Amino acid sequence: MRQRLGLGVAILNKPDFLILDEPVNGLDPEGIVEIRKIIQELNQAHGTTILISSHLLSELSMLATRYGIIHQGKIVKEITKEELELECNSEIKLLTSDDEKTHKVLKEQGFAIQKENQQLHIIQGMREDMEKIGKSLFDKGIYIKEMSYKEEQLEEYFLDLIGGK
Structure with missing residues (x-):
């Protein structure tokens, strides 16, 4: 109350x-x-x-809509919500029927891609990109076996920024 x-x-x-x-x-x-x-x-x-x-x-x-991150009495960073979303590590993981073809198609669309443990990782991929990726791969005859999305949470970003655990 x-x-x-x-x-x-x-x-x-x-x-x-x-x-x-x-x-x-x-x-x-x-x-x-x-x-x-x-x-x-x-x-x-x-x-x-x-x-x-x-x-x-x-x-x-x-x-x-805007953050000021303070650590030990000092402003460490000021950032907008949009900038924070871009800075937070987000990625889309893919397992497809043809990794080489997938890599080529997605690279042409401007995605940064890495291969790790038999999966393609789209670095800085946003959740909204998943539908576009799925459609473009399907249109090229590439089938998605698995697709997942991972995003660093605000707490993780804060701890990384201040050097916390």
Whole structure:
């Protein structure tokens, strides 16, 4: 109740800029969703700029459009959501009926490809690319035996950035 009350008091005067420190700390899942909706509404409908300080990185990834990563009291990196998505290691793994032909087709489409353990790895491949890849390979008579997607999470990116484990 304290978190909800604090947020309610903070938004009474419809501020242009709002600073929130751990806004979902101690809330149940329903409360977290409710606070997230309020924050999004404030930003999108009322144009409020919101600075959120939080250790819950997965929660931030659902709200933030820009990140400032702080370690030991210093800003280590400032990055937009789009830049973060590009920097986070993401890859598509493929096992196909013809690796050589697959490599050629996907290289022509601009994908960076490596072969490792009998699988082709498309470096910096996004989830949205999977449908395009599948269609273009099918059109060339190449059959996909396996396709998977892996993305580094915000927590992993943060720990890599600060040299954590």
